[in-house]
Amino acid sequence: MASSNYLINITGIVQGVGFRPFIYKLASSAHLTGWVRNTSHGVDIELNSNRQIVDDFINQINANLPPLARIDAISVKEILETKYDDFQIIMSEPQPGEFLPVSPDVKICPDCTSELLNPADRRYRYPFINCTNCGPRFSIIKDIPYDRPKTTMASFNLCPDCLHEYENPLDRRFHAQPVACPECGPEIWLEENGLIKAKKEDALQQARQMLRSGKILAIKGLGGYHLACDALNHNAVKLLRERKKRSDKPFALMAFSMQQVKMYCHVSEVEEQLLTSYQSPIVLLDVLRGEINTQHLAPGQNRLGIMLAYTPLHLLLTEPGDGFPDLLVMTSGNISDEPIAYQDDDAHNRLSPLADAFLLHNRPIHIRVDDSVMRVERDRQYPLRRARGYAPDPILLQREMPNILACGAELKNTFCLTNKNYAFISHHIGDLENLETLNSFETGISHYQNLFRVNPELLVHDLHPDYLSTQYAYRRATETNIPLIGVQHHHAHLAACLADNQYFKDEPVIGLCLDGTGYGEDGAIWGGEILLGGYQHYERKIHLQYMPLPGGEASIRKPARLALAYLHILGIEWPPYLPSLKAVPEEEIAVLKSQIKHNLNTPQTSSMGRLFDAVSALIGVRQVINYEGQAAIELESCLDPDVTSVYEYNVTDGMIMLADVFQQILEDMKQNCKISQIAAIFHNTIAAMMLDVSLRLKNETQISTIALSGGVWQNHTLLNKTRVLLDKNNFRILVHERVPTNDGGISLGQAVIGAAKFRMES
Ligand code: ZN
Ligand code: ZN
Numbered sequence: 001m002a003s004s005n006y007l008i009n010i011t012g013i014v015q016g017v018g019f020r021p022f023i024y025k026l027a028s029s030a031h032l033t034g035w036v037r038n039t040s041h042g043v044d045i046e047l048n049s050n051r052q053i054v055d056d057f058i059n060q061i062n063a064n065l066p067p068l069a070r071i072d073a074i075s076v077k078e079i080l081e082t083k084y085d086d087f088q089i090i091m092s093e094p095q096p097g098e099f100l101p102v103s104p105d106v107k108i109c110p111d112c113t114s115e116l117l118n119p120a121d122r123r124y125r126y127p128f129i130n131c132t133n134c135g136p137r138f139s140i141i142k143d144i145p146y147d148r149p150k151t152t153m154a155s156f157n158l159c160p161d162c163l164h165e166y167e168n169p170l171d172r173r174f175h176a177q178p179v180a181c182p183e184c185g186p187e188i189w190l191e192e193n194g195l196i197k198a199k200k201e202d203a204l205q206q207a208r209q210m211l212r213s214g215k216i217l218a219i220k221g222l223g224g225y226h227l228a229c230d231a232l233n234h235n236a237v238k239l240l241r242e243r244k245k246r247s248d249k250p251f252a253l254m255a256f257s258m259q260q261v262k263m264y265c266h267v268s269e270v271e272e273q274l275l276t277s278y279q280s281p282i283v284l285l286d287v288l289r290g291e292i293n294t295q296h297l298a299p300g301q302n303r304l305g306i307m308l309a310y311t312p313l314h315l316l317l318t319e320p321g322d323g324f325p326d327l328l329v330m331t332s333g334n335i336s337d338e339p340i341a342y343q344d345d346d347a348h349n350r351l352s353p354l355a356d357a358f359l360l361h362n363r364p365i366h367i368r369v370d371d372s373v374m375r376v377e378r379d380r381q382y383p384l385r386r387a388r389g390y391a392p393d394p395i396l397l398q399r400e401m402p403n404i405l406a407c408g409a410e411l412k413n414t415f416c417l418t419n420k421n422y423a424f425i426s427h428h429i430g431d432l433e434n435l436e437t438l439n440s441f442e443t444g445i446s447h448y449q450n451l452f453r454v455n456p457e458l459l460v461h462d463l464h465p466d467y468l469s470t471q472y473a474y475r476r477a478t479e480t481n482i483p484l485i486g487v488q489h490h491h492a493h494l495a496a497c498l499a500d501n502q503y504f505k506d507e508p509v510i511g512l513c514l515d516g517t518g519y520g521e522d523g524a525i526w527g528g529e530i531l532l533g534g535y536q537h538y539e540r541k542i543h544l545q546y547m548p549l550p551g552g553e554a555s556i557r558k559p560a561r562l563a564l565a566y567l568h569i570l571g572i573e574w575p576p577y578l579p580s581l582k583a584v585p586e587e588e589i590a591v592l593k594s595q596i597k598h599n600l601n602t603p604q605t606s607s608m609g610r611l612f613d614a615v616s617a618l619i620g621v622r623q624v625i626n627y628e629g630q631a632a633i634e635l636e637s638c639l640d641p642d643v644t645s646v647y648e649y650n651v652t653d654g655m656i657m658l659a660d661v662f663q664q665i666l667e668d669m670k671q672n673c674k675i676s677q678i679a680a681i682f683h684n685t686i687a688a689m690m691l692d693v694s695l696r697l698k699n700e701t702q703i704s705t706i707a708l709s710g711g712v713w714q715n716h717t718l719l720n721k722t723r724v725l726l727d728k729n730n731f732r733i734l735v736h737e738r739v740p741t742n743d744g745g746i747s748l749g750q751a752v753i754g755a756a757k758f759r760m761e762s
């Protein structure tokens, strides 16, 4: 076959993942001539050969892809013939206006791990060892193209040995931007009361000694600071709770290896895959009863969130031996709900009162990235928080998108930028209720816009006028004249679930959007919404009966108020044995009654989240919450899984009426029924309700595809029971897998709805 030249263009995650050395090796070993180079939209390869060999070459690429690379598209075109003497890696050519996916931060790879623990290696026990297959990426990148001068490694000059590795196409560290060694790279030290106590290995050993003896350490990690202590030392954990002002919210844990995790928790095959994946998220696991006391680690719960050590520093820190604890608490470095500290000065100021010492290093963190949190549902990953390891990997959509900025919701905020087939959903930003989180939201948006070359033509926001994300969108629209679309919160949940599942058909679906809080079209607080719709439109078909939320926030923080208010409005008298009566002082009760009566500061709500809260308080599980979702989580944790009965309820005029449910619960309480039993029957009832409303809509519309979205679906028992019922009735069920079912997924839904409406108008 006659030879010619072919230009191969590859897009996807192909930079900073050892792709060019991989191509170089492949081409050299096949004696092909030409070159490979990074471009701002991917990798270009030119080969002087024939079509057959080029096709074989592409098959080889696909079959042997480096572990972190991901190919989205490959195109080949024939060009004018040029002869080359050999195959070379040539310099990048920036192309203005194009974007390229940026790799997330990646857990230390097996090769680096064995070098780290090999006394003969020149990076033996060096806490910043990395290579093209692993190490920091997103958290240190200031701009693209991804080259060392544009990272926070810019100020470290490569020593001759590192430079040699960096420049050698056959080396694992060829163009590994964060490459470093003890000679030339960052280092660690231990600080106590503002004084440096020890450096390097010494610092590490003293830090381990402190942890062993029950001290609390602030540790600068990959995307931010952690607070750490011995997880099996009750006093240390209790002290950390006091200092952090975090009374009940579970602490994340870190273990050296799977062996430690399995000593304390059940780990399924899929859970193990997730734990050991390069993303290395926190995975929620069921505890092995009797092996660990979760009373202080995760009060009121029987699950623990555990991650494996994911940086060399964490590996050295958690190494077993010398009586070192199997598990460390590794919680975000902050006080209560503030954002996690990541800048050194700020960390010093905020964490000094909390930590006995600081384990520090001098590699700056450019952007704060929290640990990701995952669960496994039916052998599939189920994201609860999408951050380190996942962001800024885009969500690939089987649909071209205009350039959109979707601003997300208020709690668990993420934003989303779209370009072509990509949705760049941001890492978890947090609750937009303080200045610092708002700051990371705003700087995050400009950072992503810059990295991914997105200039929004459309802004999308939640309908809630007071959300800071909404106000940001208003402000930006006024300043720039970019058009603006408001999207209803639960419509966004529905669309997020569809896009998450690549559902781009024209046929609408049934959306079971069960949620805590979302601003409704009628100004009420929605959250128990059975919708019918797709991207462009939705209809609110059925919803929970409206209930009062006296005092708004006050009732969210104190579910006891909800229990009393719900009974009151349903005309059910408060029996004197009601646990919630003890939790609300008489004066407060009087105020509460008058708030309801005169409709003062008492929004109406159809929220499913609040219904769970109300029932939790009603039966005496939780009267006042210390973190979001606590009442519902504890209600789920206490239920008896063997109970199968359900309460009766009825659906009238598109509303699910609740009086019967409350009457039956009170009746059961009067009969001294166990809390575990009532909690179970309540869960069964909501699952049955979801089947019931789905069947009604199916009869009416012949539609049998159902999307489950909204924060309430974080409830494993409810999710599972509902799926079992829907399966039996042959529904096709869509659940989240790439973005969280909670408000962390809202921005994706907003973006795809925005695109659909934008298309209609233009
Ligand atoms: Zn590596
Ligand atoms: Zn070096």
Ligand code: FE
Residues within 6 Å of the ligand: 489, 493, 515, 516, 517, 518, 710, 711, 742, 743
């Ligand atoms: Fe929501």
